[in-house]
Amino acid sequence: MIVTVVVGAGLGLGLWLVGTGLRPPRPSLAEQLAALQPAAGGRTPAGSVVDPQATGWAGRVGRPAGRLVAASSLISGRTRRDLTVLGRPVEVHAGEKVTAAVVGLLLAPAVTAVCTVAGVGVAGSLPLAGSVLLAAAGFVTPDLGVRADARRRRVDARHALSAFLDLTVIGLAGGAGVEQALDDAAAAGDGPMFTRLRRALDTARLTRIPPWEPLGRLGVALGVAELSEMAAAVSLAGTEGATIRASLAAKAASLRTHALTDAEAEAVAASERLSLPVVVLFAGFLVFIGYPAVAHVLTGL
Structure with a gap:
């Protein structure tokens, strides 16, 4: 009875999600215009515009229910910042979480039904417990992927920021003003980070x-503290006339040093991970050699 109820509810929910995913509701003109306008007071972080077309099938199917999840507190602030770094809509990510949770919810009853047809008995409480656990795991798993992708994107952003600072220092050394040097440096590069800098x-x-100001908000939105520090240094030059060329050059050198240190740490960690299979293989080889002798001693007792 429990399996029938869970399968029926899951099937109905799945059909509803598929139907609404294939024909999503169209936003009104007012909503589309409001999305293009910054919030009052200029608090919208620069570079927070996301690509609404960057959606997979899971995000499209679960997007109607994902809007409700995105509007709630189920999406943490850290995950929202990571989505801003990746340029992914929160609604699409919430839709992926809903789709993964529904798949996990239906997986245990489906396996139970197959086992029942095959004549294998399954305890009545196992499908329900398995559905709950798999649904929870499916709801959390997309967050882990987003966190890993955002970490890599921030590393790339720091590399691009180092090059941006070097180009800015070159422009300042050539006699350009602060704003002109920033514009020239942003126009010289390519990639997601330089695109965000140009947009800011x-x-x-x-x-x-x-x-x-937009550079500082961009640093806060992306979680890149070095960009916020650079914006603070540039503000000193703009408001108090401070010389910032040496400061920006030192910041660029510091970013390169940190990047080199992180690369060395990742190389050491990768080397340690590679040694684990060798240790396991050596242990298995010792067991393979010693098993006949140990078996002969035990059978002789």
Whole structure:
């Protein structure tokens, strides 16, 4: 009875999600215009615009229910910052979580049904407990993937920021002003980080605000503290006339040193992980050699 109820509920929910995923509700014109406008007070972090087309099948299927999850507190603030770094909509990620949870919820009853058809008895409480555990695991698993991807993206962002600082220092050494040096440095590079930097500087130019304000908000939104520190140093040059060329050069050198240290630490960790299979293989070889002797001694007693 329990298996029938769970399978029926899961099947109905799955059909509803498939139907709404194939024909999602269209947002109104007011909602689309509001998404293009920054929040009041300029608190929207620069570079927080996401690509609504970057969706997989799981995100499309679960997106209607994902809107409800995204509006709740089930998506942590850390996960939202990681999604901002990756440029993924929160609704799509929530849809992936819902889809994975539904798949996990239906997996145990499906396996139980197959076992029942095959004549294998299964305890009545196992399908229910398995459904709950697999649904919880499916709901949490997308967050782990997003966290790992965001960590790699932040490493790439720090590499790009180091190059951006070097280019800015070169522009300042050539006699350019702070804003001109920042614009030239952002235009010289390519990649997601340079695109975000150009977007932040364009926002500053079009809204007639100092460039260090959107750069600082971008650093907070991406979780890259070095970018926020650079924006604070640039603000000193813009408001107090401080010389920042040496400071930016030191920051770029510091970023390269940290990147080299992190690369060495990852290489050491990879070497240690590679030694584990060798140890296991050696232990298995010792067991293979010593088993006949131990078996002969035990049978002789």
